[in-house]
Amino acid sequence: xxxxxxxxKNGSWVAFTYQGxxxxxxxxxxxxxxxxxxADGSEVIGYYEAMHHVDGAAPPVRHGSQYRVAEAVDDYxxxxxxxGTTGDEAAGVLKHYLIGFLSKAGTDGADLVLADLTRxxxxxxxxxxxxxxxxxxx
Numbered sequence: 001x002x003x004x005x006x007x008x009k010n011g012s013w014v015a016f017t018y019q020g021x022x023x024x025x026x027x028x029x030x031x032x033x034x035x036x037x038x039a040d041g042s043e044v045i046g047y048y049e050a051m052h053h054v055d056g057a058a059p060p061v062r063h064g065s066q067y068r069v070a071e072a073v074d075d076y077x078x079x080x081x082x083x084g085t086t087g088d089e090a091a092g093v094l095k096h097y098l099i100g101f102l103s104k105a106g107t108d109g110a111d112l113v114l115a116d117l118t119r120x121x122x123x124x125x126x127x128x129x130x131x132x133x134x135x136x137x138x
Contacts (some may be wrong), residue, residue: 101122
């Protein structure tokens with residue numbers, strides 16, 4: 001969702017829809033913002049009404065997807081390269097550290113399904129220390 005300001009008039013609430021493989025977004029204005037007039041619940045709405053409007057338009061979350069860790073890493077690296085950043089460096093780090101970290105007890109971390117991962121998959125126990133370690137972001 002977005003907002004387009006218009007000088008001395010009500011702005012517009014805008015919905016963006018991802019168009020898939022093209023990597024582009026379609027834009028559609030769906031109501032006026034309540035900048036200079038009171039919200040009427042239909043043509044002129046406030047922020048929370050706009051959020052509620054686009055919430056119903058969001059696609060459902062796909063639970064049970066077979067999207068794997070290796071695919072997520074590849075897609076992320078492709079995105080970095082597309083935007084001219086350090087895709088090759090990120091690929092090496094992610095494949096070495098993330099996939100290596102998730103590879104336990106003969107399981108290749110690259111083959112794990114993202115939807116099946118839990119918080120415990122990111123916990124390690126150092127036997128010598130008897131301590132549990134998690135990445136700093138947890």
